[in-house]
Each structure stands twice: as C-alpha cells, then as structure tokens.
Amino acid sequence: MTTARCGRVMRLAHSVFRNGGGCRDGGSAVVEFVLVAVLLIPLFLGVVQVGLVLHARNVLVADAAEGARAAAVRGARLQDGERLCARLVREALSGAIDTGTQPCRATVVAGSAGQPPLVRMDVHATLPLTFIPLGTVHLDVAARAVREPQ
Secondary structure (H helix, E strand, C coil): CCHHHHHHHHHHHHHHHHCCCCCCCCCHHHHHHHHHHHHHHHHHHHHHHHHHHHHHHHHHHHHHHHHHHHHHCCCCCHHHHHHHHHHHHHHHHCCCCECCCCCEEEEEECCCCCCCCEEEEEEEEEEECCCCCCCEEEEEEEEEEECCCC
C-alpha cells in the first residue's frame, strides 16, 4: 500500500470515528448508566440484605444451642439457660434486632420409649430490613440439648 493511499484510509477512519459514523449519540452513556444502575443497585442491596438476615439467623441458632446446653447441664435450671441465651443474643446482635422482653424460652421435652429428655430453647426475634424497605422479618429458631439426669 502506498503512503498516499494509507493516509487517505486513516483520514477516512478518523472522520468516521470522530463523527460517530454519522450518528449523534452524545450523552447516551449517561442514559445507559442510569438504566443499568436502576436494575443493579436494588439487586446488590437485596443480596446484602439476604446475607444480613442469614447471619442474624445463624447467630440466633448458635445462641439458642448454647442456652439449651447451659439449661441441660446437671443441676442447672431452665432459667439459667434462658438468661444466658438472652445475654448472648443481646451481645451478638447489639440492639439491631428486636427480641422483646424475653427472647428465649426453654422447655423440657419428655423422652419416649427409653429416649432421654431434651431441653428445647426457642428464640423469637424481629429483624428490620434496612436495605430494602419491605418491613420486618420474624425469625423463630429452636435448638435442643440432651438433659443430663438429676
């Protein structure tokens, strides 16, 4: 290819790209960004909110299990496990969750056909949805521990 022809091709390509190929699309990037952001931002916030709810649920399950184990120990009362569970819930979730006046309830489930009795710890809490304004989520979890004989 000769130098004169190469220069003419380059000038033609430069004018096509500079003028947008004859189309005027100035400002379309802003519109595209807004259209994509309207879809992606709520999706991202929803994923983060689901992660927070699952974290709170896992914390409640662990605290209920710890309270049930504390109430199932030989010589312990059910109120000991309830107090431990309530303290753990308050410390772990730091007031971000509404647990009411008594979030943990312990009951003894009688064993049947030679099975040992169990201590069941029920925890009820209400978690506000912070990233997606759809109200609250009610979390009810339970844990069990084998009660040691007295």
